[in-house]
């Protein structure tokens with residue numbers, strides 16, 4: 001590849017200080033590559049949708065959109081948070097090498113499972129339980145609606161031929177480390193944790209669905225300040241490529257099937273994702289703190305639609321990773 005010659009070592013601290021107004025913790029630098037070089041090497045045409053602000057890469061099968069000085073990106077209409085912002089350098093948009101390798105490549109060129117490795121056994125993990133109610137909206141508790149969504153999704157997955165079980169089927173608290181361990185002991189091919197979101201307190205206009213996968217080692221998580229790095233390697237990092245593909249497929253199905261705000265594929269170091277030894281995601285299906293989205297969350301008909309979207313995302317993933325023979 002031609003990219004080697006075009007790599008610059010940039011100080012991310014310098015790049016981000018102006019727009020954030022804060023000095024990121026610690027000194028670190030990142031490899032950035034020119035987006036035009038990456039586009040050329042991967043058969044994409046580059047053009048600006050808005051000069052020096054929004055850039056698009058397109059070819060016969062995919063369309064990528066990036067915002068300058070932002071981690072917001074889009075692949076075929078689905079929002080993705082990059083690990084590092086796209087930046088301008090000498091008049092050219094530049095992409096972090098890590099995002100080329102760990103965000104775009106596994107989505108554009110999915111790697112198949114080893115021969116014979118099927119996606120068959122799925123462990124669903126309804127968040128919280130027992131003395132941990134999760135988010136609260138008046139008398140409504142997240143733990144209850146997480147379990148109801150998991151039960152609905154389990155029914156639909158079983159009807160579609162999957163072997164499904166839950167980390168909890170009653171209102172009990174399971175310690176976080178035990179959840180991915182249950183999935184490991186049951187030989188799960190996928191681990192899917194289900195949650196409902198909320199702002200810290202009160203009502204908010206923030207709404208939408210988002211799907212998390214584990215942050216690559218050393219990179220900042222999506223909801224942390226962009227300047228903060230850190231976080232070592234965890235067992236789940238061995239499955240980075242499959243994690244983001246599963247997250248993307250589920251997020252895409254939710255975006256298409258449900259009239260829901262697309263808050264995108266994001267990275268986090270949630271315990272259940274760090275310790276999972278199979279592809280794992282955590283879905284935040286919507287905000288209990290939003291006046292109308294909360295009503296949908298409490299509605300069995302809407303949860304049925306959401307479960308169906310998640311099922312479709314899992315089926316899309318399965319068809320991408322399983323070998324035909």
Ligand SMILES: [Zn+2]
Nearest residue numbers: 127134195196
């Ligand atoms: Zn939760």
